Amino acid sequence: MTIRLTQYAHGGGCACKIPPGELESVVAGLIGGEAPRGPGELLVGLDDGDDAAVVRIAAGTAIVATADFFTPVVDDPYDWGRIAAANALSDVYAMGGAPVVAVNLLGWPRDVLPMELAGEVLRGGLDVARAAGCHVAGGHSVDDPEPKYGMAVTGVADPARLMRNDAGKPGVPLTLTKPLGVGVLNSRHKQTGEVFPQAIAAMTELNRAASEAALAAGVVCATDVTGFGLLGHLHKLARASGVTARVDAAAVPYLDGARQALADGFVSGGTRRNLDWVRPQLDGGAATEDELLLLADAQTSGGLLVAGEVPGFPIIGELLPAYEGITVQIR
Numbered sequence: 001m002t003i004r005l006t007q008y009a010h011g012g013g014c015a016c017k018i019p020p021g022e023l024e025s026v027v028a029g030l031i032g033g034e035a036p037r038g039p040g041e042l043l044v045g046l047d048d049g050d051d052a053a054v055v056r057i058a059a060g061t062a063i064v065a066t067a068d069f070f071t072p073v074v075d076d077p078y079d080w081g082r083i084a085a086a087n088a089l090s091d092v093y094a095m096g097g098a099p100v101v102a103v104n105l106l107g108w109p110r111d112v113l114p115m116e117l118a119g120e121v122l123r124g125g126l127d128v129a130r131a132a133g134c135h136v137a138g139g140h141s142v143d144d145p146e147p148k149y150g151m152a153v154t155g156v157a158d159p160a161r162l163m164r165n166d167a168g169k170p171g172v173p174l175t176l177t178k179p180l181g182v183g184v185l186n187s188r189h190k191q192t193g194e195v196f197p198q199a200i201a202a203m204t205e206l207n208r209a210a211s212e213a214a215l216a217a218g219v220v221c222a223t224d225v226t227g228f229g230l231l232g233h234l235h236k237l238a239r240a241s242g243v244t245a246r247v248d249a250a251a252v253p254y255l256d257g258a259r260q261a262l263a264d265g266f267v268s269g270g271t272r273r274n275l276d277w278v279r280p281q282l283d284g285g286a287a288t289e290d291e292l293l294l295l296a297d298a299q300t301s302g303g304l305l306v307a308g309e310v311p312g313f314p315i316i317g318e319l320l321p322a323y324e325g326i327t328v329q330i331r
Helices: 020-030 076-096 115-131 182-192 197-204 208-216 229-243 259-263 267-282 287-293
Strands: 041-044 055-058 061-070 100-110 135-143 148-157 173-176 220-223 241-245 302-307 315-321 328-331
Touching: 020 148, 020 267, 061 076, 061 100, 061 208, 061 328, 076 100, 076 115, 076 208, 076 302, 076 328, 100 115, 115 148, 135 148, 173 328, 182 259, 182 267, 197 208, 208 328, 220 229, 220 267, 229 267, 229 328, 259 287, 267 287, 287 315, 287 328
Parallel strands: 100 135, 241 328
Antiparallel strands: 041 055, 055 061, 061 148, 100 148, 173 302, 173 315, 220 302, 241 315
């Protein structure tokens, strides 16, 4: 019997994130307060919703810490494990860090799905972590009605060379290091069972090379594009940096089949919530609703969105001085 993992979860991948507006209201009361006693200085925390926490522990060393997990985004357990691991590692790369050690986070309906499949998920995560040069050392598991998998990852970075989402400056180009469209393709996969190798290849690709290239180019501002879509993550970056981001819609790359999946109606609820959240601060220009939905498409293990030019990757817009409460402008 073929077991389709995506049928055992209400959502899939980063599209199952809590909507950004709801999440921000929940964590608002956790921001600020007295710093705890103990070693280290918190450099990046909850204030601007960056990709990972960063603590300086020595003059030239900072710890980067993150956790990320989600329900199945594809039916193949090994591929799901690889995707989830690449996605968790991406938070460290987005900060300009290098992952050092990860621990697994696994929820599994043990009376419903064979434990052998869980082993394949863990094997996929291990293989991607090894490819990243990152240790995997244990983790935690629970009996869960829905399967969930991801990792908590700890990395290191140079505190003087971080890439933060609040460091964008007017006049700087915007670079995107992976094409969009995995959200609509994953929605089609969940509903039809059709497999899209191009989406799996994009989601399992590590953001290590892009991060290293951005650091070499002197970039100080970046984020990764995941569940809140390009528009959502760009809105957060522009808001944190006090700028307006202009996107050239025609320059944004998409995976083969993404536009057709959108035309056929394979749009997740997470994508629609992303667009609704950004819309009050969005100048959509002449962009159609379909174009805006693609730009808000909830990505899983997407690329880096970099404020700066990174050789070998497409420029999709630029940062401008802030104006009229608009964080993102489409042209």
